[in-house]
Every structure is written in structure tokens, then in C-alpha cells.
Amino acid sequence: MKRIFPILILAYVAYLVFTTSCANPGMPSGGDKDTIPPVVIKTEPGFNARMFQESEIRLTFNEFVITDELREALVVSPPLKKRPLIRSKSKTLIIDLGDDLRENTTYSLDFKDAIKDNNEKNPLEDFRFSFSTGADFDSLMIGGYVKNAQNLEPVEGALVMLHSLHEIDAFKDSIPDYIAKTDEEGFYIISNIAPGTYRLYAVLDADNSLTYNQELEQIAFVDSLIIPQDLNLPGYDTETNPEDTVSVSTKQKDALETPFFLMLFEEESFSQYLDNNKRDQANMLNLYFSESLSDSFQVELLQPEPSKEPWSYIEYNKTRDSLMIWLTDTVLSQQDTILMAIQYQVADSLNNLVMRHDTLDFFYKKPESTNNRRRRKKDDDKPEPIPHITFKNNLKGQGYDVYRNIVLETPEPLERFNWDAIQLVQQVDTLEETVEFEMWQDSLSKRKFYIHHPWEFEQTYRLKVDSAAAYNYSGHPSNEINQKFTIQEESHYAKIILAIGGLNEPGIVQLLDNSDEEKVLQEIRIKGDGEIEFPFLEPDKYKIRLVFDRNDNGKWDTGNLDEGLQPERVMYYSKILKLRSNFEVKEGWVLPMVQYEKELIDENKEKAKKKQSQRSGRRNF
Structure with a gap:
């Protein structure tokens, strides 16, 4: 018995080790990730209902939803005097529109992408709901895009307005008849419009007044009166499955025959202080x-x-x-x-x-000296060192650009400057030879000076400025300059040759860096068709923009609402040009009259297709 007992204990321990080591310590996977947005299964009133006399809209979903973004995103058109009250009860979203609904009016509620499921935050995209307080149901609509007039970037969050009043002042002091907000692509749609003719505006509404009443607000307008399209929109395709689940899809962007482009600009104003x-x-x-x-x-x-x-x-x-x-x-x-x-x-x-x-x-109070150390007696008789002024310059030892002028700048104005104390020499073999140059003072700043010389590629030069060549008004002399520099080799640069056709008015062709800031690197004024060159370019990526300079003043001009003046048009070349050293790019740019809006339409249709494809991919997962 004594022999059997240790064997039993050992067998039991082995059993525990074997069974526990085979267990899976990980958490269960939980299945595939939920990518399906909430589904509307019931609405009160029904979609496109007529004779609705209540004030509350109830939308019931197949799951719990969150509405944190809805208060800012929801757009009710025609606009209400007060913002709707929004609350949730179980899986039902309740929107209280108040008691100021108009009689015989069709209302549209645009929820954007603000309704999301509670778990994975999947948005119910482009969701719209409409009803009528009368027997008729208005189904006309318009849509389009709002762009920044200077760079054609889409403007998100712009308020687009329709006014049945045709006077310009209606935009400034009257509430619009219909409104919409642009999405991240600058797209807007106003649906459920009554028959008639309207004025179309857009504004970045700084004070939520639904009017253009501040000078710094950016605005846009269409020149002519607008007649809404009869496309029977919002045009929801609704079908009910056996579980009474209502699925909704819109035709918004594909149904637009004539999108209206609104170019947002800021009017010139003068508020000096x-x-x-x-x-x-x-x-x-x-x-x-x-x-x-x-x-x-x-x-x-x-x-x-x-x-x-x-x-x-x-x-x-x-x-x-x-x-x-x-x-x-x-x-x-x-x-x-x-x-x-x-x-x-x-x-x-x-x-x-x-x-x-x-x-x-x-x-002004002179700052106290931070040096509290006592001077030694032997230094007491030494004179204070004379302060000097130092020229700043834009030179660099290697790779100085062949097209650049030397810039000299002093920290403060000069009382006198002996230009004869400046010498420019070129290294020829082992010797230095003096070369001629031009020099002039900046028209805005007397502290800045320019030196011009037709540099030769890969040649070495030296700029010499004698000490005490200049003095400031305190009598302090300038330090010496003795700086050697070498011009960049010709093969380092690239060139763009651009042939422009179809231009029948003055223009400004701008070469931009490939960044969000789009810094203007070079610009050339042209009167019409022709060939232009952008030489001495660094190996990099570039954009090209054309400003239609209608008044031929050499700059982009904004618009004016009261004068009915649109901002000057701009157009971008369709390619981003990637240049390499010792590389010459030749491009042709034809500008048909219809190309400006066609490019914008094609660009936004392509974006819409990509977005629709992404949605389909998520829903078919």
C-alpha cells in the first residue's frame, strides 16, 4: 500500500499538467466585425407622407443608435425658427420640430451621416426623410458643388440657400425658403422644392443667422435665376421585406442633370484700425x-x-x-x-x-546688464569695444542658384554706405579676376541691397565687402565680408515648357509647389495662346494654375455681390508634374470654354463612384 500511494499521486499530477496545458487560454473571436449600418424599420409619419399635422418625427431602427453629432448635422428645409429637439427612446429616434410648421409645405430632413449604430459606429449614410403638411407633395430639386474660388478645393459645411425673393438684399436680411449643407466633397442637394424661380446663394454662416450679414463671411452666388429640376426626388426607392424592414437609397448625385457650381469668395472690405x-x-x-x-x-x-x-x-x-x-x-x-x-x-x-x-x-527701458562681475583693475583703462553691425546675406558655399541675386541686409538703417568698398571676383584657374555687377537698394526697405551678375554654371566667385564700408546712425561700423561660393551645375535643374491654347483673354500662369499651401514659385502673365517656359527648377513635383485675369491687373480679384461680379476664374492643369535633374517637360494645355465646369463635374463624379464602391464593399462584406 505504501508503494501504490506515491504512484497514485504522481499519476494525478501528470493528469492535471496534461489537461491544463491543452486548454486554450485565448478569448473567443466573437465572429466577424459588424459593418452594417442601422436600418430603419418604421417611421411616423411614413416616407413622403401627406397631411402630417403633428410636430414629432419618430424613426425606429433595428438596433440602438447614437446621435451625438445629429444636433449639428441635421438640416431641416425649409428652415425652422428654432432648432429641433432630439431625443432617443429605446431604438426610436424622436425629433420634435416645434409648432411653427407651415401649412401646405413639404419638409425635408437631411441627416447626413450623423446616425450611427451604438456598437461599431457604422453610419447610415446620406439619409434623408421628407413629409408634407398638405395634400400636395413638392418633388423638385437642385444640387451641385461649393468650391473655394481661389483653389477649387471643396468647401465642407457651407450653407446653401434658395430665395424666392429675387432682390440681392434678400440674401442679407431675409430667411431663405430652402437650405442645405455641403458634405466633405462640397456636394449639396436641396430637395422637395415648390415650383417657381429662385436665387441661389452659399455662405459660411459665421453667426448662424441664415443671412449674409458680416463682412468676413465667405459667400457665393449664381448669376441667373434658378428653376429646380423635376426628377421626382428625394426619390427614395423603398421596399419592405417580410420582417417589415424599410431599406432606403437615394439617387442624389447620379440624378443631377445640371449641377450648379458655387464659387466661394470673400468680398473686399475696408475696416481700418x-x-x-x-x-x-x-x-x-x-x-x-x-x-x-x-x-x-x-x-x-x-x-x-x-x-x-x-x-x-x-x-x-x-x-x-x-x-x-x-x-x-x-x-x-x-x-x-x-x-x-x-x-x-x-x-x-x-x-x-x-x-x-x-x-x-x-x-522703453534699457534692460539691466546680466554681467555683475567686477572688472579687474588692469582692464579699467581699456576702452569699451566698439559695437559693429553685420550684414546678413543669402549666399551658400556650394550650389548657389544661377538665377539668384545676392541679397545684403542690415539689422537697422544705414547713415552711409560706400558701395565702392564692394568687390566681386571670379576664380579663373588659380587666379581671381574682378567682374562687374549691378547693385541697387530695395524700394521698400533701405536696409536691403541687391547685387546682380550673370553667373556662369559651376564657376566659383568671392564677395568682398571691406570693414567699415557702412555705418549706422549710432556711428557703428560694419564687419568685413569675404565669402566664397560656387554656382550650381546646369544639369541639376529641370525645365517646363507649356503650350497653352484656347485662351482668349489675359491670364496668369502660376507654378505652384505640390503642397496644401500651394506656394507660388513663379508666375508668367500672358495675353492669349502661346508657349511659356519655367526654367531652373529644382527636381520636385509641381502644380500649374491659370488665373483668368479679366481686368489684366496681374493678380486674382475677388467678387462683389452688389455689382453681380463673380470672382476671377481659376483652372488647374490636370497633371502634377514630377521633374528630375537635367529633365525637360513639354506639355500642351487646351482650354475649351466648357472644360472648366466639365473638369469639376468629372472630378466629383469620379469621387462619388469611389465612395459608392467603398459603401458597397462594406455592405457586401
């Missing part, structure tokens, strides 16, 4: 304005009295909405407080230009 003024440096006063300053801007020094004339130099930025007043009077710059009067143009309540007078107080 002094935004800020400061004195961070003893000899420099900064002023910042909301708008560009006219030539009528004036400055008057009140206190203290200057010791010499002129006592200042004014330097504007490129847009003339900020400026630096340099104090060239050194006695004046040493004063702690400076009192000054300025005059500039502003718009009064009638939008007339008048002069405004402001008195400004500038204070």
Missing part, C-alpha cells in the same frame, strides 16, 4: 494695422523735441499693413518715453473715408 503698437527696441517703434495704409498716413513727434531733422525713417512691410519707425536721431532714441501723433484713413458709418487721429505713447 490700429491693431497694436510697441517699442521693443530703443531706436524702433512698431505699428500694426488691420488694413493697408494709404499715402495719406502721417506721423508727428509731440515729445520730446528732436535734435535733428529728419529724426526718423519709416519702413513698410510688403502689404503696408505694418511699419517700423526707425529713430535716426540718437538723442531721441535714448529717451525712455516718446509721445507721437498719427493720422490714417478709416471708413465711417456710411463707408466714407475719413482721417482718424491717434496719440500714442511709446515707452
